[in-house]
Amino acid sequence: MPTMIVSGSGGLIGSEAVAHLVRAGYDVVGLENDMRARFFGPEASTAHTTERLLRTFGGSFSSLDIDIRDRDGVDRVLAKHARSLELVVHTAAQPSHDWAASDPHTDFEVNANGTLNLLEATRRHAPAATFI
DSSP, X not given: OOEEEEETTTSHHHHHHHHHXXXXXXXXXXXXXXXXXXXXXXXXXXXXXXXXXXXXXXGGEEEEOOOTTOHHHHHHHHHHTTTTEEEEXXXXXXXXXXXXXXXXXXXXXXXXXXXXXXXXXXXXXXXXSEEO
């Protein structure tokens, strides 16, 4: 069965992508480290959304605690799923301009370097996969 990877799978857009893809019949691997709780406090945690997705889609959805800034971790995940990987949906991000001003290095590392890590791992291990 084809595999799809969704970064930021516990967030608003990522969780909807997971639900759509699982309902369409795909196996989905979520990359989610709940950094939202660090950015905006415990009330903004994505943990409850990830738990709901796991309860609802159990056998077709798995969630990995991966920080997209971790180049080796991202590379290992994509290498593991390379044979069946057809799609990478990248929704992980630090989304707040106001927060970015308080810690621009972390903002850049998540949004730019994290994206680069996902793009490069996709290119290396599954160059025919679609990247969104």
